Amino acid sequence: MAERTPRTRGRDPLGLKRAMADRLLPGLVAAMALLAALALAGANAAATMASRWEGGAAAAMMVQLPRSIAVAPAASRLAALPGVAEAIPLDHDRLAALLRPWLGDASGLPLPGMIELRLTSLGPASLALPAAIEATIPGAQVEAHGVWVARLSALARSLQALAWLVLALVAGVAAAMVAVATRAGIAARRATILILHDMGATDGTIARRFAGRIAWLAGLGAVLGAAAAAPLLWLLGGLAAPLLGDTLTMPWAALAALPPAAAAIAWATAHAAVRLWLRSLP
Amino acid sequence: MVRLDNITLRYRPNATPALNGVDCHLAAGSFSWLMGPSGAGKSSFLKLLHLAVRPSAGQLHVMGRAIHTARRQELPGLRRRIGVVFQDFRLLPHLDVLENVALPLRIAGRGERQLLADATEMLRWVGLGERLKARPEELSGGEQQRVALARAVVARPALLLADEPTSNLDEAQSRRVVALLQQMHRLGSTVVVATHNQWLAEENPAAMLRLEAGRLVEHG
Numbered sequence: 057m058a059e060r061t062p063r064t065r066g067r068d069p070l071g072l073k074r075a076m077a078d079r080l081l082p083g084l085v086a087a088m089a090l091l092a093a094l095a096l097a098g099a100n101a102a103a104t105m106a107s108r109w110e111g112g113a114a115a116a117m118m119v120q121l122p123r124s125i126a127v128a129p130a131a132s133r134l135a136a137l138p139g140v141a142e143a144i145p146l147d148h149d150r151l152a153a154l155l156r157p158w159l160g161d162a163s164g165l166p167l168p169g170m171i172e173l174r175l176t177s178l179g180p181a182s183l184a185l186p187a188a189i190e191a192t193i194p195g196a197q198v199e200a201h202g203v204w205v206a207r208l209s210a211l212a213r214s215l216q217a218l219a220w221l222v223l224a225l226v227a228g229v230a231a232a233m234v235a236v237a238t239r240a241g242i243a244a245r246r247a248t249i250l251i252l253h254d255m256g257a258t259d260g261t262i263a264r265r266f267a268g269r270i271a272w273l274a275g276l277g278a279v280l281g282a283a284a285a286a287p288l289l290w291l292l293g294g295l296a297a298p299l300l301g302d303t304l305t306m307p308w309a310a311l312a313a314l315p316p317a318a319a320a321i322a323w324a325t326a327h328a329a330v331r332l333w334l335r336s337l338p
Numbered sequence: 339m340v341r342l343d344n345i346t347l348r349y350r351p352n353a354t355p356a357l358n359g360v361d362c363h364l365a366a367g368s369f370s371w372l373m374g375p376s377g378a379g380k381s382s383f384l385k386l387l388h389l390a391v392r393p394s395a396g397q398l399h400v401m402g403r404a405i406h407t408a409r410r411q412e413l414p415g416l417r418r419r420i421g422v423v424f425q426d427f428r429l430l431p432h433l434d435v436l437e438n439v440a441l442p443l444r445i446a447g448r449g450e451r452q453l454l455a456d457a458t459e460m461l462r463w464v465g466l467g468e469r470l471k472a473r474p475e476e477l478s479g480g481e482q483q484r485v486a487l488a489r490a491v492v493a494r495p496a497l498l499l500a501d502e503p504t505s506n507l508d509e510a511q512s513r514r515v516v517a518l519l520q521q522m523h524r525l526g527s528t529v530v531v532a533t534h535n536q537w538l539a540e541e542n543p544a545a546m547l548r549l550e551a552g553r554l555v556e557h558g
Contacts, residue, residue, distance in 0.1 A: 069441055071432035251428050254390055256418030257445045258411075338392050338413070 069252065070262070072269040075244040081237045081270070082277030085322070088230040089281025089314050090288075092223055093307075097289050099219035100307045101296055106212035109205050117185065121169035122195035130193055131171050137188050142174040230318065231325045234270055238329040241266060253337055263330040267323045274322030278315040285311060339497060339528045340364040340387060345396035347382050347552075355394070356382035358552040364530065364545075366496075369523045371539040372532040374549035380532040381425070383549060384499045387530065388422045389413050401496060418446050421495035421527075425502040427486040429474040435461065435485050436470040442493040460488040464518060480511040487515060491522050498527040504535055516542055 121130055127145045135143035146154075151167045159165070175182050186198040242249065249262055293306045340363070347357040357379045364370060372380050385391045386398060389405060398405040403416055421442070429438050436457055443453035461467055464484040474482055483503060490498060500519060504512035516531075516538055523529045530547075533539065539546065548556035 069430065069433065069437070069444060071430070074432060247428075248430055248432075251430065252441070252445065254388060254417060254422065255442050255445050256414045256416075256420075258414045261445065335410075338390065338410070 068265075070245050070248050070265050072241060072245065072265060076237065076241045076269055076273065081233065081273045082280065084233050085230060085274045085277030085318055086281035086284065088226050088233070089278040089318060090285050092226045092314060093282060093285030093289060093311055095219045095222040095226060096307045096310045097292060099216050099223065100305070100310075101292075102212045102216035102219060104305070106209045106216065109209045109212065117173040117175065117189075118199040119171045119173060119189055119193075120197040120199070121171065121193065123168065125169065125193055125196070127169040127171065130169070130196075133192050134171055134173060134189060137185065137192065139175055139177070139182050139185055140173050141176045144172045144174065146170040146172060227321060230274070231321055234274060234322045234325040235329045237273075238266060238270055238326040239333075241270075242330065242333055249334075250337070253334070259331050259334040262334060263327045266330045267327040270326035271319040271323035275315045275319035278318030282311050282314045339366040339368070339401060341397075341399040342386070342393075343397040343399075345386065345393045345398055347379075347386060347391060348394040349391075355552050357386070357393075357549075360396070360549075360552075360554045362547060362554055362557050364528060366528055367523075367526060368545055369520065369529045370531070370545040370547055372530055372547045372549070373534070373536070373539065376534075377551075378549040379552040380549055381501055382552075383547075384422070384501050384530065384532055387497065388420045388499055389417050418442070418493065419496045421490035421493065421498045423483075423486050423490045423498075423500035423503045425505060427474070427482045429482060429485055429489075431474055434471050434473055435466065435477070438474065438485060439489045439492050441489060446493055457488075457492055460492045461485070464488045465514075479506040480508075483507060483511070483515060484518075487518055491518075491527070494525070495527055498522050498529045500529070500531045502532055502534065504533060504538060512538060513541075 119130075119134060121127060131143040131145045134140060148167060151170055152161075155165075155167075173185075175185070189196055189198050252262060289306050289311065342360050342362050345357055345360040346355050348355045360383070372383060374380055382391070386393060387400065389400065392398075393406055396406070401416060401419060403412065405413075405416075408416075429435075430441070433441070436454065439460055440453045440457035443456060448456070458467070458470060461470060464487055466481060466484055466488070469477065469481065474485065477485065483506065487500075487503065490500070498519065503515050503519070507515060512535065519529055519531060520542065546556055546558060547554060
């Protein structure tokens with residue numbers, strides 16, 4: 057009968073589970089993941105606001121026609137102007153409905169012809185549009201409230217860019233923390249690394265062991281951070297709902313992607329740090 | 339197997355060379371004693387041979403490969419064919435005896451079942467078949483030395499180097515370790531043993547390398 061080979065736990069020859077067992081790294085990565093989740097939510101909300109303003113009120117102009125101009129042909133001419141996506145004549149009933157809160161039943165009043173213009177964007181073409189309308193239909197009056205909306209939209213875009221910058225900063229700080237933790241791990245296992253190196257372990261083998269351990273710890277931390285962020289995002293989404301309505305979607309997919317992203321950043325950083333250190337050996 | 343041509347080794351630029359103008363050739367399958375007083379350069383000589391350092395000047399060939407010009411990536415493969423018994427054993431304290439011996443096989447990518455069987459067999463060969471799960475600190479100096487020897491030979495190295503393998507052992511234990519080294523030699527390994535023990539070399543006649551102040555003064 058063949059003798060049994062003893063079972064053993066030898067898949068960690070560097071002893072990294074002991075050398076890098078502390079809770080500091082997962083805790084720090086959890087905090088970073090929480091910040092990243094908030095930055096993601098901020099970027100998402102700012103993008104939603106900007107889109108809503110650009111595509112909604114900002115992209116509309118009201119044109120009041122002189123009494124002598126027929127509405128339908130004027131709408132066709134305005135629709136042909138550059139920067140105009142759609143020209144929608146407002147019929148008498150709708151105008152009356154709009155005026156009802158102020159004038160009561162105005163069905164008997166003579167109302168001017170009104171056309172709502174939907175713009176393709178709030179680009180430079182929209183700034184030249186009032187003059188083009190005036191040239192196309194002399195006497196037409198244009199009400200453009202796009203300027204202040206454009207400023208709000210620019211603000212929202214700036215906030216979005218800022219949120220992405222914060223996210224990049226969080227990723228950079230997380231990578232720096234991982235590099236420090238890896239250095240500490242190398243210092244704790246220097247003698248062991250040298251022995252493995254002398255036995256013929258390649259740089260890749262040693263670096264992968266460190267990277268695997270660090271990635272596990274960082275991934276674990278990011279799971280905790282993302283879990284802590286979820287109720288916060290839900291709460292913030294509820295607060296923003298009256299402002300943004302049903303157009304606001306929470307970044308749940310991005311939140312779910314945080315742990316693998318954190319693990320990937322940690323793996324790559326640790327791998328590079330260990331390889332860099334190993335290059336000092338013959 | 340090993341060829342040194344006018345080798346000089348300095349650990350820092352402008353420092354006194356640890357080895358100075360060393361020429362020697364070790365044939366495949368040979369057994370050599372490496373002797374000399376403390377500080378003569380024995381450990382440096384062995385470090386060169388197991389590729390822990392590269393020569394500052396001269397040409398070094400190990401197993402047909404020119405080490406002085408080899409790219410760094412080429413060395414791990416060569417190191418896996420070299421077994422080393424270190425003077426201070428260098429057993430990993432966080433691993434048990436079996437895992438320490440299995441380490442070279444694990445590095446070589448051997449399958450889990452096979453490597454544990456081979457490591458177990460090797461520990462039985464050095465008389466430690468009953469101490470597989472012991473930690474290094476639970477073993478005596480002699481037992482640790484035998485574990486270090488088992489680890490050095492478990493991957494059947496082509497070149498086996500031992501740095502003062504009997505320095506912490508009594509006569510009986512020393513003879514046992516040398517017998518194991520000779521057994522590896524009979525199995526085909528090229529063996530170089532650094533020692534202070536003149537009587538061991540006299541009891542077991544073999545080629546002699548004698549270093550003094552970094553120079554090879556006897557080779558034959």
